[in-house]
Amino acid sequence: MAGRGGVENNTEGNLVWDGKVPLDCQSDPSILRLNPERQWEIAHEPLHLGIDIGKTPGIGPGIAFAHEFIAKAGKKAGVVGLVPCARGGTLIEQWSKNPSNTSATFYQNFIERIKTSEKEGGVVRALFWYQGESDAAMSDTAHRYKDNLKKFITDIRNDIKPRFLPVIIVKISMYDFFMKHDTHDLPAVRAAEDAVQKELPDIITIDSWELPINFTTYEGFSWDHGHFNSATEIALALEPVHDGIDINKTVRVVSAIVFARQLLAKSGSKAGVVGLVPCARGATSPKNIFILAGQSNMAGRGGIEKDHTGQRVWDGYIPPEAQSDPTILRFSPEGQWEIALEPVHDGIDINKTVGVGSAIVFARQLQAKSESKAGVVGLVPCARGGTLIEEWIKNPSNPKATFYQNFIERIKASEKDGGVVRALIWLQGESDAAARDTARRYKDNLKKFFMDIRNDIKPRFLPIILVKIAVYDTYMKHDTHDLPAVRAAEDAVQKELPDIVTIDSINLVNTITHEGFNQDHIHFNTKTQIALGKWLADTYLSHYGHFL
Structure with a gap:
């Protein structure tokens, strides 16, 4: 019972x-x-x-x-x-x-x-x-x-x-x-x-x-x-x-x-x-598609805490804003469209315990604010927790660097049924901010990453919503962390490349009292993920809503 x-x-x-x-x-x-x-x-x-x-x-x-x-x-x-x-x-x-x-x-x-x-x-x-x-x-x-x-x-x-x-x-x-x-x-x-x-x-x-x-x-x-x-x-x-x-x-x-x-x-x-x-038995293909990539706060850790054995577990709570809807689909790990369910990154952010993220909230807000123009929304989860930007960048000389190629293949495959990719939502950099050397290389790496994506998916037009990070990854235990360098890099890339909009996640949390975080003080809690999802939708609509 x-x-x-x-x-x-x-x-x-x-x-x-x-x-x-x-x-x-x-x-x-x-x-x-x-x-x-x-x-x-x-x-x-x-x-x-x-x-x-x-x-x-x-x-x-x-x-x-x-x-x-x-x-x-x-x-x-x-x-x-x-x-x-x-x-x-x-x-x-x-x-x-x-x-x-x-x-x-x-x-x-x-x-x-x-x-x-x-x-x-x-x-x-x-x-x-x-x-x-x-x-x-x-x-x-x-x-x-x-x-x-x-x-x-x-x-x-x-x-x-x-x-x-x-x-x-x-x-x-x-x-x-x-x-x-x-x-x-x-x-x-x-x-x-x-x-x-x-x-x-x-x-x-x-x-x-x-x-x-x-x-x-x-x-x-x-x-x-x-x-x-x-x-x-x-x-x-x-x-x-x-x-x-x-x-x-x-x-x-x-x-x-x-x-x-x-x-x-x-x-x-x-x-x-x-x-x-x-x-649920016969999900249709989406009209408008959004790519979700980055690391754990993009994948979603809302509702994740340690149980009495020390294991990270999801509490299973799905707030009304993140409930499933037959007009919101996700691109599964097998490359098929299905009704999006929390955790949206289940099977994508492998070997991690995923929870509530911002994706379904984003899609719901997009539909509610777009006066039915959004139609069936497709979400393509790609985020991987704990990753560095250098794991994402294009590197043909390294056959083991498969993130980038898989990422591009998922973007292209998501349009196979006639939908159109409308934007990339990117939230990553906490791991790079944990060490000074990776933090200071971040700007050049991020800029190259975005340029390569756009070149490799031509002639698609790809706006990018870049979520600025609020914290560095304390799990990496480096003594030379440099959060300001990564945040400055995000601003610089936004200025140097076209059609990039930034929103600052530091406005969603309190890094002193840790309000808005899980107990680990790194990952956004469910309430913060809801706020982020709504903000992302409003940002897209205010800048690119006319494309829907």
């Missing part, structure tokens, strides 16, 4: 989430979650981040009914609130009400979260319950499961009176083999779930065995063969429909389960969100 979609073992043996948020699970400002501090915020994957403590949560069925709920219920749905409470690897007896055991805090915290969620006038509509794999791993806990589950649900309903609480129970599909007991009894727990549904009112069961999973090939599971992958988690949100449950009734009573957006295509709804699914 907490979700492990996209969670895998990395090379160090640590569990990490891959950070990929499917279209079906993306954030929406009308879908909120009650966070660990019991405050409402825009819901984002992993929905159980900070709730399923000591675990690595990923994609779950969490942000999945709300989109369908809103589409089916219309204005009646209003803003939907999700209250994540799941905890991985738990027994039902850890959840049960037990006043005599002061250390048994799950139940009390659970009830408090339910009650707190209504403090601002909302109404709890249902409980979505999926648990029991750990109990099924042992014969004794499996045989006690029916009484424990029945008591648990009865106690909840008594303690939150006079609220009406329908419960949707997802029947488990397997026992928790991580617990390594020899007396597992899956049938006992599954029978208990059926029995509780029959003995208590207003309980609906759906069977996870009906999901697209295979216990022989392990289709539908993550690497561990015990947790559902992202596709199965999304399918779980659709299960009430597949199981023949009256959707109209479900929509009236459930506000905390999430159905995948792909269902909208079948619903006949005229809501604007419906267009996401068919376009």
